[in-house]
Amino acid sequence: MNLTEHPSWLIRDSTKLDTYYDCPRKYFYEYILGWCQDVPAHDLHFGESWHHAREYMLLNGYDDIAGAYSAFINHYRLVFPEESDTIYRPKDPFAVGMALRKFATERKADLALNKVLFTETSGKVPVDNTRYLYYRMDSVMERKEDGMIFSWDHKSATERSLNWTNRTGMGWDTKFYLAIQNFTYTHCLYCMYPVERVLGVEFCGTGFGYVSRGPNLGYRILFKRVPVFSSPDQMNDGLWQVIEIMNRLDRDMDRLYSSKESDPVFMSFPKNPNACTKYYGCAFHDFCLSWSNPLQRCQEPPLGFKVEHWDPSTMKTTNKKDLEWQR
Numbered sequence: 001m002n003l004t005e006h007p008s009w010l011i012r013d014s015t016k017l018d019t020y021y022d023c024p025r026k027y028f029y030e031y032i033l034g035w036c037q038d039v040p041a042h043d044l045h046f047g048e049s050w051h052h053a054r055e056y057m058l059l060n061g062y063d064d065i066a067g068a069y070s071a072f073i074n075h076y077r078l079v080f081p082e083e084s085d086t087i088y089r090p091k092d093p094f095a096v097g098m099a100l101r102k103f104a105t106e107r108k109a110d111l112a113l114n115k116v117l118f119t120e121t122s123g124k125v126p127v128d129n130t131r132y133l134y135y136r137m138d139s140v141m142e143r144k145e146d147g148m149i150f151s152w153d154h155k156s157a158t159e160r161s162l163n164w165t166n167r168t169g170m171g172w173d174t175k176f177y178l179a180i181q182n183f184t185y186t187h188c189l190y191c192m193y194p195v196e197r198v199l200g201v202e203f204c205g206t207g208f209g210y211v212s213r214g215p216n217l218g219y220r221i222l223f224k225r226v227p228v229f230s231s232p233d234q235m236n237d238g239l240w241q242v243i244e245i246m247n248r249l250d251r252d253m254d255r256l257y258s259s260k261e262s263d264p265v266f267m268s269f270p271k272n273p274n275a276c277t278k279y280y281g282c283a284f285h286d287f288c289l290s291w292s293n294p295l296q297r298c299q300e301p302p303l304g305f306k307v308e309h310w311d312p313s314t315m316k317t318t319n320k321k322d323l324e325w326q327r
Helices: 014-022 024-032 042-060 065-076 082-088 093-106 159-163 172-176 180-192 232-258 285-290
Strands: 035-037 114-126 132-143 149-158 198-211 218-228 305-307
Touching: 014 024, 014 132, 014 180, 014 232, 024 035, 024 232, 042 065, 042 093, 042 114, 042 132, 042 149, 065 093, 093 198, 093 218, 114 180, 132 180, 149 159, 149 180, 159 172, 159 198, 159 218, 172 198, 172 218, 180 198, 180 232
Parallel strands: 149 198
Antiparallel strands: 035 305, 114 132, 132 149, 198 218
């Protein structure tokens, strides 16, 4: 193998496992080589900025709209200047101000009914005797009426995507029920509190929309909450799924270490053509089409790409908690 091992190769989280499950070859490009497109990722940075605003509201109350907006804009402007706002409409600062005001009116009972135990917490959680998943939870909440524990996970999206359903009625919320992220966060709660007190994760989507024609011209904000509360049996099934994916990933890593630049075919991290069109199309599609062995081309990233290894263990969060199995 003609690659220099990077410490992040052994650091895994639900995002990395999702990518591997979609396409192992994409995982190789994105997390082994560390290649990513050399342009600002607006959806990612907007989502991070939205998390800052929501954390502020949970800690300081929903009425302090100005403070929550400042938490958003101070982070958002680190990457995206004011002159770019119209480019990214409707996911822009003006829409965020509207969403925060709507939270203050429509969701004002949130903190009356629930107690905030933690916000923005990260660390690692075991999945077997030797392996861990790294995590970052947006919140840990306690329902005041009965002491049940759950997490609100903040999602930002377009209004259209929150409203979308297919012919069978499956929509934006469907993906969360079997998601590795849902398993990971509920597993964290199981390691923090008695199982009988844990509800699970409620995914809180905020959809940003803009109507440019007709009588309803202007911004639109949609809220959607999806409670995904898994039973212990479902959690056991989820644990098996995660361990199986990690086993497959470990096998591909073993193959990688024995692969050579001179090999006619790269026999690690196989391609999955069914995932090529996900999320507006895979950035690595042309490489998969052209290269039978990417080890022959990986000394430096192609034009338009940069090297940036994702290491979830280095995330900056309000709280740090490395978890262990409940005894």
